[in-house]
Amino acid sequence: MTEFTVNSEIIIKENIFELYENLSFRISELVNNSGNDFYLALSGGETPRLFFRYLAENYKSKIEWNKIKFFWVDERCVPPHDPESNYKMTKENLLSLIPVQDKNIFRIEGENDPSEEAFRYSRLLADNVPSSNKYPRFDLILLGLGDDGHTASIFPDNIGLINDKRFCAVSGHPVTHQKRITLTGSVINNAKNIFFHVTGTKKKDIVKSILLNEAGTENFPASHINPPDGYLYWFLDGSAGRLLSI
Numbered sequence: 700m701t702e703f704t705v706n707s708e709i710i711i712k713e714n715i716f717e718l719y720e721n722l723s724f725r726i727s728e729l730v731n732n733s734g735n736d737f738y739l740a741l742s743g744g745e746t747p748r749l750f751f752r753y754l755a756e757n758y759k760s761k762i763e764w765n766k767i768k769f770f771w772v773d774e775r776c777v778p779p780h781d782p783e784s785n786y787k788m789t790k791e792n793l794l795s796l797i798p799v800q801d802k803n804i805f806r807i808e809g810e811n812d813p814s815e816e817a818f819r820y821s822r823l824l825a826d827n828v829p830s831s832n833k834y835p836r837f838d839l840i841l842l843g844l845g846d847d848g849h850t851a852s853i854f855p856d857n858i859g860l861i862n863d864k865r866f867c868a869v870s871g872h873p874v875t876h877q878k879r880i881t882l883t884g885s886v887i888n889n890a891k892n893i894f895f896h897v898t899g900t901k902k903k904d905i906v907k908s909i910l911l912n913e914a915g916t917e918n919f920p921a922s923h924i925n926p927p928d929g930y931l932y933w934f935l936d937g938s939a940g941r942l943l944s945i
């Protein structure tokens with residue numbers, strides 16, 4: 700069973716905009732209080748879409764954006780203009796709305812051959828992100844949670860990627876079989892800060908199972924995200940966190 704570190708916190712806000720504000724404020728504090736460079740890895744999917752827009756619109760002048768080097772936790776193996784692309788979603792809702800230079804954007808190139816891209820991105824991380832314990836050490840990783848317990852593109856049927864010694868790997872969505880490139884758990888758990896951002900009623904059961912450490916939880920990749928030398932925060936809206944307060 701997973702034991703959460705003492706360095707973890709669960710934040711539940713009934714109203715989604717209160718949650719966005721709390722998340723934005725904490726990101727701004729981390730970035731603005733850091734040295735010159737801030738290494739951030741973003742997730743895709745639907746949950747960050749509205750949040751990124753909130754962050755761009757409300758924190759455009761409150762965050763020292765030029766410090767941030769943007770990376771991705773995972774990417775779907777599609778070109779950057781494809782509606783499924785995590786990069787496209789991030790560009791439209793965040794990057795195009797804030798002051799950021801192209802040299803600070805390190806996207807996963809989903810249009811490339813997946814194995815070659817996993818290798819290329821691993822090299823890119825080694826060359827561009829400070830390391831500790833032989834792994835890249837991000838200042839902050841934003842993660843989502845699937846209702847099957849996946850995070851990044853580490854699904855229950857390839858949970859071995861949690862302890863995989865590589866930096867990046869090719870994965871596949873278990874239902875659509877869409878290929879994905881993902882950071883491994885070894886890189887994710889080496890981060891200084893990990894923020895899970897989870898909203899909506901559909902996620903309430905998996906949130907309860909993981910955060911209350913129910914039987915069988917170890918089969919969910921997200922339950923293994925627990926940085927030994929970092930901080931773990933769960934940001935939930937009232938719907939996703941509903942079963943925790945019973």
Ligand code: 6PG
Binds near residue numbers: 742743775785
């Ligand atoms: C992706 C992800 C993935 C996502 C979860 C939650 O590319 O899909 O990075 O791990 O965070 O699947 O997705 P939703 O926010 O769409 O529910």
